[in-house]
Amino acid sequence: xxxxxxxxxxxxxxxxxxxxxxxxxxxxxxxxxxxxxxxxxxxxxxxxxxxxxxxxxxxxxxxxxxxxxxxxxxxxxxxxxxxxxxxx
Numbered sequence: 456x457x458x459x460x461x462x463x464x465x466x467x468x469x470x471x472x473x474x475x476x477x478x479x480x481x482x483x484x485x486x487x488x489x490x491x492x493x494x495x496x497x498x499x500x501x502x503x504x505x506x507x508x509x510x511x512x513x514x515x516x517x518x519x520x521x522x523x524x525x526x527x528x529x530x531x532x533x534x535x536x537x538x539x540x541x542x543x
Contacts, residue, residue, distance in 0.1 A: 463506055466499040467537055468492075470521055479528035482513055502538050 472492055473480075480488065489497065489509055498506040499515070507515065513529070516522040523532050 462497045466501050479530045
């Protein structure tokens with residue numbers, strides 16, 4: 456029997472996509488972008504390597520100050536730093 460590979464992406468991929476698109480999102484728009492870009496079955500991992508569901512990506516990025524919400528719109532934190540900052 457052949458198993459489907461899990462759809463796992465590094466959470467930095469969301470940040471890179473936000474940098475490419477260079478716009479603000481509502482929570483719904485950001486989650487839709489995640490689904491459109493990576494699939495509704497995607498799970499994310501951080502540098503720790505522990506997977507978490509895509510529904511938690513906004514909370515994860517907020518908690519780590521990678522994104523901010525201002526007037527109901529989400530954008531990248533103006534002083535964003537990644538653990539592999541050579542890609543910023």
